[in-house]
Amino acid sequence: MEKINSLQNAHVKGWKKLQTKKGRKQQGQYLLDGWHLVNEAVKAHVAIRTLLITAKQLATEPDLTQFPAVIEISEEVASHISATVTPQGVFAVVNLPKAAADPLANLDLTRPWLLLDNVQDPGNIGTMVRTADAAGFAGVAFGTGTVDIHQPKVERSMQGSQFHLQLISTDLGELVARFHAEDKPVYGSELNPEAAQYLDIDAPASFGLIMGNEGNGMSDVLLAQTDKNLYIPIKGRAESLNVAIAAGILMFGLYR
Amino acid sequence: MEKINSLQNAHVKGWKKLQTKKGRKQQGQYLLDGWHLVNEAVKAHVAIRTLLITAKQLATEPDLTQFPAVIEISEEVASHISATVTPQGVFAVVNLPKAAADPLANLDLTRPWLLLDNVQDPGNIGTMVRTADAAGFAGVAFGTGTVDIHQPKVERSMQGSQFHLQLISTDLGELVARFHAEDKPVYGSELNPEAAQYLDIDAPASFGLIMGNEGNGMSDVLLAQTDKNLYIPIKGRAESLNVAIAAGILMFGLYR
Incomplete structure (x- = not known):
């Protein structure tokens, strides 16, 4: 499993940029921060590109080491890429939904x-x-x-x-x-x-x-x-x- | 008008402590931060012990210099005593309501x-x-x-x-x-x-x-x-x- 500890790592710089709208648009991705959101995304069958997790959190879910798209990150990297003061230490990198040619197509207008x-x-x-x-x-x-x-x-x-x-x-x-x-x-x-x-x-x-x-x-x-x-x-x-x-x-x- | 610029000033240390419950209890006071709250307190006839104000805010209300209980504070002092990241620069020091012997006396129970x-x-x-x-x-x-x-x-x-x-x-x-x-x-x-x-x-x-x-x-x-x-x-x-x-x-x- 890949491990990333340095704030100078190019991936880390990219994840940090996902805090801005410009960064999200350029990379076509966004970040989900914390177990609750990551679990909700899994339940909703949202395709997770990469899971980022600290050693401490990985210890609570050791089976995750089996997956190819998991990267272990240091606490320092977790703090750097999170918009929260005390991040849990787990993130999912998710693709932005493709911008539809017509955003108003396929809307459910049967409810409010x-x-x-x-x-x-x-x-x-x-x-x-x-x-x-x-x-x-x-x-x-x-x-x-x-x-x-x-x-x-x-x-x-x-x-x-x-x-x-x-x-x-x-x-x-x-x-x-x-x-x-x-x-x-x-x-x-x-x-x-x-x-x-x-x-x-x-x-x-x-x-x-x-x-x-x-x-x-x-x-x-x-x-x-x-x-x-x-x-x-x-x-x-x-x-x-x-x-x-x-x-x-x-x-x-x-x-x- | 008194001016206080130093974080080492004893008053400043006291105001800072009003951020904690212990400090408020010891001093029998609390702090209102920002024009909206200060104005609401004035409207409600709450007795203001001292008004603390930066030079910048004082310039918008020059009449305040006439009042005895106004202290001009530096931006640094304002940041130090405020619990907000970007304080407006005006504070009222207010007496805590006297703890009633029976907090349930004089309650208006005619409404919810x-x-x-x-x-x-x-x-x-x-x-x-x-x-x-x-x-x-x-x-x-x-x-x-x-x-x-x-x-x-x-x-x-x-x-x-x-x-x-x-x-x-x-x-x-x-x-x-x-x-x-x-x-x-x-x-x-x-x-x-x-x-x-x-x-x-x-x-x-x-x-x-x-x-x-x-x-x-x-x-x-x-x-x-x-x-x-x-x-x-x-x-x-x-x-x-x-x-x-x-x-x-x-x-x-x-x-x-």
């Missing part, structure tokens, strides 16, 4: 979708994907300006849900048009004079729900394309809800 | 309470307090084992809601007994054979809702004292919901 418009916090994004999975949504669309699907912190906070539903990067306006072409409504989440209380909505079996930027909300262009804007009534004195909390309340409230 | 049983993540805790505020809850009880109310990351993620509702540290069993003494139900959030779907519950105007530890759930002792355990139906393949998301769905679902 969550649309992320310029959402910035990786933890919020990952949590929203996990919540969309739990709520039974078909997929999550990452709109222009939203943090990349395969950003390490996004991957980590999705906690395996990235393998349970459809995730696409797309212009959200085009996806909204697809929903409208099938007579399915798209709801915004921006408070305005015409906004409706979310509990007063009788949502159909499939719809789109757009969550906007943490500070600035949804883009005006997208707002103009929604069928209705929904608000969550605030009873106390909090100025607003965290975007992931609001998304959770809306998803579970609309799709029971 | 959120009870945190051994919750560990400061961001989750702060977000739950903010959400409880938005949902119109009367207060949040921090049970034994739960991270301290005045921990800097908890303070920050409460985003001002700490000044809008009652926050207490207490043995949760005693608070549950108080609810029961007034014939008000207390709901757990642990999946078990007798658990009820949260939407099937017709919650009264006041109740307790307990959220448990992120990994291990609620303690058995507390679980035995609940009137009902509630679950959120998971439709997809996510194993669980983030505790703050679950709390948001339950709070807004039960208290409309």
Whole structure:
């Protein structure tokens, strides 16, 4: 089994670059960090190119030494390539899904979708994907300006849900048009004079729900394309809800 | 106006110690970090002992130089005493509320309470307090084992809601007994054979809702004292919901 201990190793430099969108695009790969994500990928039959593992973690799963695509790495290399402060010491190098000529082909539009418009916090994004999975949504669309699907912190906070539903990067306006072409409504989440209380909505079996930027909300262009804007009534004195909390309340409230 | 530039200054050492529970207890003070929290404290008429501010921030609010209890600090001091990576450069030193002989005296039990049983993540805790505020809850009880109310990351993620509702540290069993003494139900959030779907519950105007530890759930002792355990139906393949998301769905679902 190959062992790599040096931060100067060319492979190590390549893995480190997978922390950036540019690096992931150039190499056509991304990194899954930690046992939970690696196990979820295996369960989901995601093809793992290479498994990177420290001696300490390998000792817990000695059968892994039998596999050809396993590389033992030092703790130092593990810390270097991880985006976490205390990595577990196991990583899977995975191929990026091939960019489809049409990202909107083969979408399951029979169930709801969550649309992320310029959402910035990786933890919020990952949590929203996990919540969309739990709520039974078909997929999550990452709109222009939203943090990349395969950003390490996004991957980590999705906690395996990235393998349970459809995730696409797309212009959200085009996806909204697809929903409208099938007579399915798209709801915004921006408070305005015409906004409706979310509990007063009788949502159909499939719809789109757009969550906007943490500070600035949804883009005006997208707002103009929604069928209705929904608000969550605030009873106390909090100025607003965290975007992931609001998304959770809306998803579970609309799709029971 | 006093200026402090040295990390060796005794005041600086004291402020730094406010990051720990022990330091806060010894000094009877805690620190609010950033304009938003400082402004919320002023709005809530919280007595500010001392305002600490960098020259850069002072330039945006020059009138502050008139006040006696303002100290100009260097950027280095600001970084040292802040628990954030990029502090704004403004802090308020605030007295800890006096520990009441009976923390359960003077509680508003006419509206619901959120009870945190051994919750560990400061961001989750702060977000739950903010959400409880938005949902119109009367207060949040921090049970034994739960991270301290005045921990800097908890303070920050409460985003001002700490000044809008009652926050207490207490043995949760005693608070549950108080609810029961007034014939008000207390709901757990642990999946078990007798658990009820949260939407099937017709919650009264006041109740307790307990959220448990992120990994291990609620303690058995507390679980035995609940009137009902509630679950959120998971439709997809996510194993669980983030505790703050679950709390948001339950709070807004039960208290409309």
